[in-house]
Amino acid sequence: MQKKAQNIFVRRTVFAAAATFLGTVFALPLVWFFFAPFNARAELGLAIPSPFTLSNFATVFQNTFAMQALLNSLIQAAGGVVLVGAAATLAAYALSRSPIPGKGAVTYILLLFSSVVSGSAAMVPIFLIISAAGLIDTHLAVILVFAGGLLPTAMFILRDFIDAIPRSYEESAMVAGASPLQAFFDVALPVIRPGIVVVVVWAFVNIWGSFLIPFILLRSDKLMPASVAIYSFYSEAGTPIVTLLAAYSLIYSLPVIALYLLVNWKFGFRFFGGIKS
Amino acid sequence: MKKFSLLSTRAGALFLAPASALVGVFVIIPFFWVIFVSFTNRTLLGRTAVDPDFVGLQNYFALFNPTTFFTRGQFGFSLILTIQFVLLSALIGQALLGLLLAWLSQSVTPTLKSFLQTAVIAAWILPEVVIGFAWFAFLDYDNGTLNMILRGLGLPPGDWLLQQPFWVIVFFNTWRGAAFSMMLFNSAFQSIPPSYFQAADVAGATSWQKLRDIALPLIRGHVVTDLILITMWTFNVFTPFLLTHGGPSYRTEILSIYTYRIAFKDFEFGKGAAVGVVIMLINLAFALVYLRLAHKKPAEAE
Numbered sequence: 047m048q049k050k051a052q053n054i055f056v057r058r059t060v061f062a063a064a065a066t067f068l069g070t071v072f073a074l075p076l077v078w079f080f081f082a083p084f085n086a087r088a089e090l091g092l093a094i095p096s097p098f099t100l101s102n103f104a105t106v107f108q109n110t111f112a113m114q115a116l117l118n119s120l121i122q123a124a125g126g127v128v129l130v131g132a133a134a135t136l137a138a139y140a141l142s143r144s145p146i147p148g149k150g151a152v153t154y155i156l157l158l159f160s161s162v163v164s165g166s167a168a169m170v171p172i173f174l175i176i177s178a179a180g181l182i183d184t185h186l187a188v189i190l191v192f193a194g195g196l197l198p199t200a201m202f203i204l205r206d207f208i209d210a211i212p213r214s215y216e217e218s219a220m221v222a223g224a225s226p227l228q229a230f231f232d233v234a235l236p237v238i239r240p241g242i243v244v245v246v247v248w249a250f251v252n253i254w255g256s257f258l259i260p261f262i263l264l265r266s267d268k269l270m271p272a273s274v275a276i277y278s279f280y281s282e283a284g285t286p287i288v289t290l291l292a293a294y295s296l297i298y299s300l301p302v303i304a305l306y307l308l309v310n311w312k313f314g315f316r317f318f319g320g321i322k323s
Numbered sequence: 324m325k326k327f328s329l330l331s332t333r334a335g336a337l338f339l340a341p342a343s344a345l346v347g348v349f350v351i352i353p354f355f356w357v358i359f360v361s362f363t364n365r366t367l368l369g370r371t372a373v374d375p376d377f378v379g380l381q382n383y384f385a386l387f388n389p390t391t392f393f394t395r396g397q398f399g400f401s402l403i404l405t406i407q408f409v410l411l412s413a414l415i416g417q418a419l420l421g422l423l424l425a426w427l428s429q430s431v432t433p434t435l436k437s438f439l440q441t442a443v444i445a446a447w448i449l450p451e452v453v454i455g456f457a458w459f460a461f462l463d464y465d466n467g468t469l470n471m472i473l474r475g476l477g478l479p480p481g482d483w484l485l486q487q488p489f490w491v492i493v494f495f496n497t498w499r500g501a502a503f504s505m506m507l508f509n510s511a512f513q514s515i516p517p518s519y520f521q522a523a524d525v526a527g528a529t530s531w532q533k534l535r536d537i538a539l540p541l542i543r544g545h546v547v548t549d550l551i552l553i554t555m556w557t558f559n560v561f562t563p564f565l566l567t568h569g570g571p572s573y574r575t576e577i578l579s580i581y582t583y584r585i586a587f588k589d590f591e592f593g594k595g596a597a598v599g600v601v602i603m604l605i606n607l608a609f610a611l612v613y614l615r616l617a618h619k620k621p622a623e624a625e
Contacts, residue, residue, distance in 0.1 A: 061427055065428070065431045066435065069443075070442075072446055074472075076442075076446070078461060078468055082460070090467055091465070129341075137338060139338055140336070144332060144334065144338070159354060161609075164555075164559035164606060165579070166561060166602055167602040168354075169595075170582075171356040173586075174360065175349070175352065175353060190348075194350050197342050197346050226329060254450065255449075258561045295453040295457075298450060299453050302448055302449060
């Protein structure tokens, strides 16, 4: 019996050591980010700032181009999120509640297309469609392309969510005299809301962080989102201005971190599978 | 009582319209358009930008030309590089590491578990350009954290982005994506009744035996789902571009970067579209397998 207790102790130690090691390895490339933004003399090396300063942030906040880029990211992400949220909710509700023929086939084909038409396969035709529509170098181009790309997965997640809600909620509302639209807006929508939040957060993070689509579709500096604009923090000699890049990267990452924490706190660690864009 | 429908067919169609329009224009039309463009010599600039000629299979012959197929910077080289990249960074790297991380998370203290998960998930959720820049600093020859550690351990430092660019993007993608597999396996392990493990504990099973004989057979469906999804994503990922731009001398030019170069650097849209079609065919094969499995076992399709 004592030997068994000893074995358990050894096993626990080995597991704890392995977990610590792996956690450290994963954290290493990011450790630099904890310090560099607060160091007025930051370089690519790891160094504890002395003194700790917010001057890098002050410089970034004074840089109108950098701030404009954050605003552009916000415009594009917000636009995409509103479109995806609204269109996906309506579509998912229809797929779940209306007797449209061939619903299963529609869902299947949507999922198939959305996973086959990836960013790398579709960059040529998406560029061509956007230029044919005269939308090259507009916020709308980025918003529409993301909305189309993210919608199938968003619809799929929301349809699962709505399927899990008893029909009797809306049925009793309609027996009491509500119209189908009232049943949707006043009864179903409040119940679906957590699902919509998840989809909206997921879409926001996807658009906010993306590089390739705005990189291809936008040209003028005043429309660039932060993900592309960040590459302008290089000196004329082509070396990165590390202090600005580090501080800007941190600011740009904050919304994503905040949203992750929010979802984690509100919904726990529920796992929503699906196809990333 | 007759079951009445909550939403008439007409209202349902109306509800579906905005989503159908968006998906139609930006997903389904591109699918067919890229096939069409791949049979033309369309370019970004010049006469063929507005009035491209139909060239039949010429773009495909150019891609699969046996004399240049395996040359660096050509399609075949890029395709083989991508397959190696997927095998090493997704199937071996992300999946195995994700399994290990999830298994470790089961059996360590809550504090250690949250440290581990936070580090792994941070690598996954941060925006790709931020991650790209962090790795650029991490790998810097003179001051980077990696070389600092290597020097501290008495090992030779390296200019990794120049000397071992392919292994850099393999490790990078493993590091970046392991969180997904970890979370999927986390939830898979949690679906196993604890009594199974308790019974094995009583019988004196080791951790490895529990993983091999109890856990893995029960989560087989999750494993297959995980492998297919991460294969598809890694196959299409563009993020290594932010680290290496496909270089040096095409050594990290996976297919997504190759397509970008052909279409948007060399301006050969026809040829770029042909690469897109090949990528879509490969995606299609994986997607069909995935949807078939997901269809069969809805419980495990999550």
